[in-house]
Amino acid sequence: MSPRADAVRNRAKVLSAADEVFVEHGTDASTDQIAKRAGVGIGTVFRHFPTKELLLEAVFAERLRRVGEQARTMATRQAPDEAFRELFGTLVADSGAKQALAEALTEAGVDVRESASPVEDELRAALGELLARAQQAGGIRDDIGIDEVIALLVGASQAIGKTLDVSMRARTLNVFLDGMRPH
């Protein structure tokens, strides 16, 4: 493998390891833990991400990027409305970890909105496409747009993102999902 391809691969390994370690141990987790999980030396972590802030920022952006990619893929499914509901549920379920990352970034003085802005624009566009397909399929009410969906995602995350009661989460999430159906 070329040194360049090797570097790209290592960067991806560090990012994915950091995401896992932050979810498991919180954003105070050490660089050493992340290097071990990634199977690289600690020097490799620092070469790609000289500061903790840069690493947190990259993990956050990578998460948003992956959700956007997932939304693009899901928009091509046979039943885009079911895909839309599935993705909505996944995003709410993952919101706790995303929130913890965003808070750690804010504490470190990073403007999350500013730094994530290009990847957020792409995520918004991808979600908007999935929403449009789901509406064309007749499975989602057509009087809501991407702004309402994002507000509902924020609302659902606040409503149940921190609840440990699984059946209460499911009952509450159903109100959101049913509320978005045409009637």
Next chain:
Amino acid sequence: MSPRADAVRNRAKVLSAADEVFVEHGTDASTDQIAKRAGVGIGTVFRHFPTKELLLEAVFAERLRRVGEQARTMATRQAPDEAFRELFGTLVADSGAKQALAEALTEAGVDVRESASPVEDELRAALGELLARAQQAGGIRDDIGIDEVIALLVGASQAIGKTLDVSMRARTLNVFLDGMRPH
């Protein structure tokens, strides 16, 4: 009027004036402004509420108490399900002011949950009664309980409590209201 009745009346006047002034000018509003609005001397304000924290706490508790009272009255209506939806919308609309009060209290070192707890218990019971009547009337799905409704109130407040776009608020609120209907 007896001095005792006079004191009760003045306390109520100060509370109601303080609520208005806090909503209009924020929780940094001066005691002087509040006394003027209430039509009492500044000494009367301090006699009832020696510190700003005590005043904020009382305004917060009075708000919760009034909502509970409103819920009890609404539960006796002919169409309790419509009453339930109406109250849900009102609570979401008022959540910005309530949130500002709660934040000011937290900043002042007051444990909002602790201090509001008896009046919160009554509010929870009153909302629960309205919910039960609305469900008996067949207008609200019966697989949700008071915990889910409170989570949905928190979610809706976060989703649209700070939005100034009135039609976007209405469209998003409708998702909550329709999601709570039986289907």
